[in-house]
Amino acid sequence: MKVSEIIGFDLGHGETAVAKAPAQSIESPQMLEVNHKKNQITALGWHPELGYLVGEQALIQAGVTQLKIAFKQKPDEDLNSRETMRRFLETYYRLLKESKQIEGGTDSYFYVGCPSGWTLDDREKYQHLLESTGIPLLSVVPESRAAFMQAKEVGKFGYDQLKSSVLIVDIGSSTTDFTLVKSFHEIPLDFGSNALGASLIDKAIFARTLANHEQKVLLEKVFAEYPHHQARCELACRKAKEDYFSNEQIYSDSQSFARGFESINEQIFFIPKVNRQIITEILNQPLPELENKSWQESYRQAVNEAKEKLEKLGVTPKVLLMTGGASRMSFTRQICEEIFPEPETQVRPDPEPERCIALGLARVGRWELRASAFKAEVDKLYDSHQMKEAIARNIPELIKLITQPLSIALVENAVKPGLKNWKNGQIRTLADLESWMKSQAEQWLKSDRGRQLIDNKCVTWFNSSIQPEIAERTDPICRQFQIPRSSLRLESGIDPTLVNPDLPIGDAILADAVAFTINLVIGSGTLGSIIALLLTGHLIVPIALVYGAALVGGGVGLNREKIEDAIKEKLDIPSWIRFVALGDKTIDSICDKMQPELESSLREKMTQERQAFDELIEKIGHQVKKALHTKAEEVTILIQ
Structure with missing residues (x-):
């Protein structure tokens, strides 16, 4: 068996991306496309005639009767979520093979990411679940390792930084993970229950928009009977949030708004809108998922706690690498810079967080195969x-x-x-x-x-x-x-x-x-x-x-x-x-x-x-x- 390509599969709670790297060369990995896009909303839809659809197609295809979004979680928490994750990967795999972007079978080795805070048992269960899709070669690795490898390969670190200490802050849709990489070994910093995901901000925008909607009662009935409508509206809230944080200066004025849009029918529209004032209120409102702390307060507390844990280990990271789509939110970087000031620590946001993990997973997979072959050559020399x-x-x-x-x-x-x-x-x-x-x-x-x-x-x-x-x-x-x-x-x-x-x-x-x-x-x-x-x-x-x-x-x-x-x-x-x-x-x-x-x-x-x-x-x-x-x-x- 000779693997010819490594597939980095970043199945995220909010978005999914896939990259491919040749196994036998050091060429840079390339992003793969589904539905003509390199990044897809993590969405799975069911169409009575077309079967399972993923990403944008699941959202816009007329006749979709079931829609699931933001379903990634630990594999033992929800049977429905387990089945959704399995179907999603299975469909993605089929589409990539049909479009001839991957070889499939034993020619393709899939490396799928998981949050760094997951235990080894969580990873094993997740891998077992994903293997049930029929993909013959598949490994689950922490996303922090992928982020580190991607940063290393594109020259973000010098060798002295690589072998010293790097703190990776991965702000995802469902969790925020802190991982110390010291002398090339990963040490997840455990914070117990980790619910600090950026999707909570989406849900807060959704709740605010629904509470102020003139047809609130009718919408609540529609959402209860047709959950896929609520899923689409939550995605509209996410798009409004992303638009705001991509152009914060534009929406600093109280009369300017970043907007999302979702049509329930010809008469009912769901239009979330945010600007600096609204986002500030949302980031500072108590959230039940965070023990009635605000998102911004919880994030600051988590970064402070990470620093305290590192101080107990006698470690001052030389680099703090920020990744995950939510790392684009400027206040998250500012908090990191306050708590980990220069010159002791250099805060480095990844320029393409939405692609970083997929590219890094492809690099990790290739690196593991080549590193194993390298060590085998050294063993053979001595033997x-x-x-x-x-x-x-x-x-x-x-x-x-x-x-x-x-x-x-x-x-x-x-x-x-x-x-x-x-x-x-x-x-x-x-x-x-x-x-x-x-x-x-x-x-x-x-x-x-x-x-x-x-x-x-x-x-x-x-x-x-x-x-x-x-x-x-x-x-x-x-x-x-x-x-x-x-x-x-x-x-x-x-x-x-x-x-x-x-x-x-x-x-x-x-x-x-x-x-x-x-x-x-x-x-x-x-x-x-x-x-x-x-x-x-x-x-x-x-x-x-x-x-x-x-x-x-x-x-x-x-x-x-x-x-x-x-x-x-x-x-x-x-x-x-x-x-x-x-x-x-x-x-x-x-x-x-x-x-x-x-x-x-x-x-x-x-x-x-x-x-x-x-x-x-x-x-x-x-x-x-x-x-x-x-x-x-x-x-x-x-x-x-």
Whole structure:
């Protein structure tokens, strides 16, 4: 199954819009038309001969006997509404296929929006309901995600804003939803019962117009017997509202009015009209649906509550994105600007809120398919064992990088101080000296300085030997998905406008290498045996030359092995001999000779530990895989 197109279906409470995006390219989505319009009133009508009609056709077609408008709601609240939503999508799907605007079947993947405040259970029920239309591929996603994706794709956000925090305020016909998008993750801000929809303003205009109508009683009887007439009149109120908020300056005069019009019959007309004075009164009148608060008061309270919730989270949004058709009402933007002032937060109304969600849904669907394919390519790269092979191939370089500075540090921090302490009589026998040096070397390796030295060399190794091999394999994946080729590289210092520069390479990927090196050098006895061997060889000759007669006089033959044992185990050499045998220059000479020998011995011993290094390769490989997954998660937002 190969999806060829993504359909973004914005089934709104007030209006519906549909967009299509090709699945395999990054071309911009295109709006689709029904009844020769890219936006339709969310209306479903029944005609005895023509069947189900949607949008404008349902409103104007003569002979329509049933009419439903503004019916989108949670799928478990009203059985009639469930059936209306299902029939509406089913009819839309048929019309889009008949007009050849979509392929249909498994070629088309539908992404349908829902309010961000809906729970996961609400979404699942809604998806199950919509799947009953027969559309084979369909997903329900929050409308806030669509708004965010649309804004991202058209360049509304910089990368720093994308990965920080964006507050989305979606003012729809039935609800007003607040969603925080932080580091690309959505966090709906729950306000309990959310009835703050712009359709309440339409209903208030309707109630005001009906109350003042000279044929009020007759109209009430008509509406009771023929509900579709009331639906048309409510739409006339909505049109008057939209006309007013599109041209507020024109209707600021008390004698100017934005009007709607609906004809009940040849003698009865329903003509809602509004201007600034009337709208101001309506926005400030108590509404039972809002617990007797006014619409404007409830909206201000909701925005304030959103700010309080964000403050508790320690978040100040860099951008406040307003969407939904009702975001065109200027006072909603002004309230947001008052409560979230610049420069801390930039308030950005979407220029085309009536199309934003449909276009964004198409982008979300395409993004999800491409992001899934992108992550699969990253997984395939690691599962091909290429990364492990690259790590194994470069292990000798890691050993080389570590042993040279390690041997220098051990001589400076363990060997040389030990020799000086033995010379000064603070250590009794050479056997005691070996034990002290071994203990001191182990302490230094476990110290912050020791760990830092190994860590730095491991990072150098990773960046110089492993990272280029990773880049060689990940850059083509980035090119394939048309994101910056550096997006999957793991080195630090990368352009912060493209990827996260804070991925801790040394800690996240190479901590195992550091711990392994310390444990290998200490735990296997490597360090102690090398120090003992080298120290004995370098100290016996100068001490024997000064103290040889005493050894002979003690009944010990001049056999080298016996002299070594005697010097190490039996003799507490007098201080004057120590000073003669080990002058400062002699100590420096011994240390200079020991360092390359210690380096060579460490390298040989570590190279022989093949099984241990196999375990290290596995561990580093696992960390590389985790790091690539982390980067993949971060940069998927850059995929179009």
